[in-house]
Amino acid sequence: MKILVCISSVPDTTSKINFTADKSAFDKNGIQWVINPLDEFALTKAIKLQESQGAVVTVINVGDAATEPVIRKALAIGANDAVRVNLDPKDSYSTAKEIAAVAQNGGYDLILCGKESIDYNGGSVPGMVAQLLNQPFVNASVGLDVNGSEATAVREIEGGKETISVKLPAVIAGQKGLVDEKDLIIPNMRGIMSARTKPLQVVEAVSSEVKVQGVSYDSVPPRAAVKIVSADNLDELVRLLHEEAKVI
Amino acid sequence: MAVFVYAENINGVYKKAAFEAVSYAKAVADQAGDTVTAISVNPTDSSDLLYKYGASNVINIKDDGLKNFSAKAFAQAVNEVADGNTIVFPHTTDASSVAPMLAVMKNYSLITNVLEAPESLSPFQVKRRAFSGKGFMHAKAEGNGVIITVSQNAFGVKENAVSGSEEVKNLSVANEDTKVISHEQSSGKLDLKEAEIVVSAGRGLKGPENWGMIEELANVLGAATACSKPVSDIGWRPHTEHVGQTGKAISPNLYIAVGISGAIQHLAGVNSSKTIVVVNSDPEAPFFKSADYGVVGDAFQIIPALTEKIKALKG
Numbered sequence: 001m002k003i004l005v006c007i008s009s010v011p012d013t014t015s016k017i018n019f020t021a022d023k024s025a026f027d028k029n030g031i032q033w034v035i036n037p038l039d040e041f042a043l044t045k046a047i048k049l050q051e052s053q054g055a056v057v058t059v060i061n062v063g064d065a066a067t068e069p070v071i072r073k074a075l076a077i078g079a080n081d082a083v084r085v086n087l088d089p090k091d092s093y094s095t096a097k098e099i100a101a102v103a104q105n106g107g108y109d110l111i112l113c114g115k116e117s118i119d120y121n122g123g124s125v126p127g128m129v130a131q132l133l134n135q136p137f138v139n140a141s142v143g144l145d146v147n148g149s150e151a152t153a154v155r156e157i158e159g160g161k162e163t164i165s166v167k168l169p170a171v172i173a174g175q176k177g178l179v180d181e182k183d184l185i186i187p188n189m190r191g192i193m194s195a196r197t198k199p200l201q202v203v204e205a206v207s208s209e210v211k212v213q214g215v216s217y218d219s220v221p222p223r224a225a226v227k228i229v230s231a232d233n234l235d236e237l238v239r240l241l242h243e244e245a246k247v248i
Numbered sequence: 249m250a251v252f253v254y255a256e257n258i259n260g261v262y263k264k265a266a267f268e269a270v271s272y273a274k275a276v277a278d279q280a281g282d283t284v285t286a287i288s289v290n291p292t293d294s295s296d297l298l299y300k301y302g303a304s305n306v307i308n309i310k311d312d313g314l315k316n317f318s319a320k321a322f323a324q325a326v327n328e329v330a331d332g333n334t335i336v337f338p339h340t341t342d343a344s345s346v347a348p349m350l351a352v353m354k355n356y357s358l359i360t361n362v363l364e365a366p367e368s369l370s371p372f373q374v375k376r377r378a379f380s381g382k383g384f385m386h387a388k389a390e391g392n393g394v395i396i397t398v399s400q401n402a403f404g405v406k407e408n409a410v411s412g413s414e415e416v417k418n419l420s421v422a423n424e425d426t427k428v429i430s431h432e433q434s435s436g437k438l439d440l441k442e443a444e445i446v447v448s449a450g451r452g453l454k455g456p457e458n459w460g461m462i463e464e465l466a467n468v469l470g471a472a473t474a475c476s477k478p479v480s481d482i483g484w485r486p487h488t489e490h491v492g493q494t495g496k497a498i499s500p501n502l503y504i505a506v507g508i509s510g511a512i513q514h515l516a517g518v519n520s521s522k523t524i525v526v527v528n529s530d531p532e533a534p535f536f537k538s539a540d541y542g543v544v545g546d547a548f549q550i551i552p553a554l555t556e557k558i559k560a561l562k563g
Contacts, residue, residue: 017382127348136425139345160433231545247502
């Protein structure tokens with residue numbers, strides 16, 4: 001079985017998000033980059049399938065050379081090899097197109113992704129890849145088993161869960177629950193050393209078509225100073241919520 | 249050209265997110281001087297509910313093959329009937345699975361997590377959520393067609409009654425790639441992303457056995473319950489309740505956080521709540537800086553007392 005895991009390089013979850021002075025772009029100064037946490041669930045699931053079923057796991061990232069440390073981390077976690085498409089991605093569509101182009105001839109049985117990236121939050125790449133490849137798509141997956149040419153996926157639905165069987169090849173977008181948080185793999189020294197010699201192929205982009213432009217960016221406006229209400233005077237809190245905020 | 253909107257239903261019953269998406273589509277149509285056509289798959293609810301928010305046409309797709317959800321099959325069905333250059337979806341799990349596939353089928357731009365009415369229609373430009381709630385992006389669509397998904401509870405449900413007409417379309421879309429094996433719906437529980445009030449708790453509650461008082465407060469308020477990441481990681485609460493950067497992003501009218509210190513990752517998922525109340529025994533908890541109202545003290549005394557007072561208010 002061959003699995004392609006799509007990873008995105010994103011600002012660490014503790015990052016404060018700033019924009020350039022002219023608000024035209026995200027300010028990358030001082031940012032630590034990590035594997036998109038939702039992609040990490042997908043990667044760990046793939047490594048579990050590698051251990052249990054002998055799957056070969058390839059990671060793919062669409063990004064410039066600056067994303068290579070994050071790709072190496074994915075290799076240190078256990079991926080067999082990696083592909084970097086040499087393009088600074090501008091939107092979900094251009095990213096999906098590059099992934100689909102690589103996947104087209106790769107003969108992958110399964111493409112795993114996080115359901116969205118924590119930076120641009122498009123949540124669109126997995127579904128677009130599936131459609132570009134004309135494959136079935138399961139989003140928000142919180143469980144996955146593979147049995148031959150079929151997968152059983154559990155997906156989150158509003159107020160519940162649904163278990164479905166999916167014919168492979170397919171695209172599955174995962175989130176927390178696909179594997180437990182405690183099962184996420186922290187690379188050990190052996191993994192880090194072996195990652196240095198694992199193949200990382202760089203391919204050039206096939207298309208530069210962009211469908212959505214980020215014109216400008218705003219920070220979240222600060223809230224007014226908090227009103228502290230005494231724990232002995234909860235009537236006042238109820239009054240404020242009822243009369244001032246008008247939310248109860 | 250008419251604005252189309254996907255009116256999502258669950259087991260035939262329209263979701264609140266569907267009414268919000270129709271409200272949004274009506275605002276776009278008013279800006280464009282046009283009308284709204286709503287599309288629904290196998291609804292049992294009356295189309296009157298959609299006319300109420302501004303849809304003047306409703307296309308009801310009838311297809312036994314679409315009794316179970318499949319992103320690809322639903323995208324194909326919508327593709328067959330959505331004959332406009334603007335298509336609005338709610339940003340629910342199912343709709344945001346369909347929208348990217350449809351965008352590729354139609355070769356349209358896709359802008360997700362939209363928060364406000366468009367800034368311009370030609371080119372289509374709109375404010376959207378980005379950086380997990382730590383920033384906003386003004387996104388511009390290239391080309392002629394655009395699909396948008398509207399972030400839940402952001403634009404709001406707005407009544408705007410029009411007289412409408414309904415059309416039934418019988419389709420038979422192939423749905424062979426996926427098959428539903430089982431379906432579990434927890435009954436009587438409010439959907440976290442749709443809820444207008446959310447009561448949430450963190451490690452300050454000391455153990456899962458103490459969640460009864462959070463549920464009671466939520467019941468009195470008609471609220472959904474949520475939790476912080478550490479609490480779902482330890483397994484005190486299901487991960488479906490985790491709100492934050494790697495959990496769910498929510499925008500209720502009222503968010504009450506109990507025993508949550510307010511890490512940057514937690515704030516990212518909840519800071520678009522309209523009003524935030526923080527209850528914490530630590531006066532230095534960073535969450536107080538992002539709250540509208542704060543109470544410093546012991547949650548085990550404050551929450552039951554607050555519940556009683558709200559009960560009294562509601563009579």
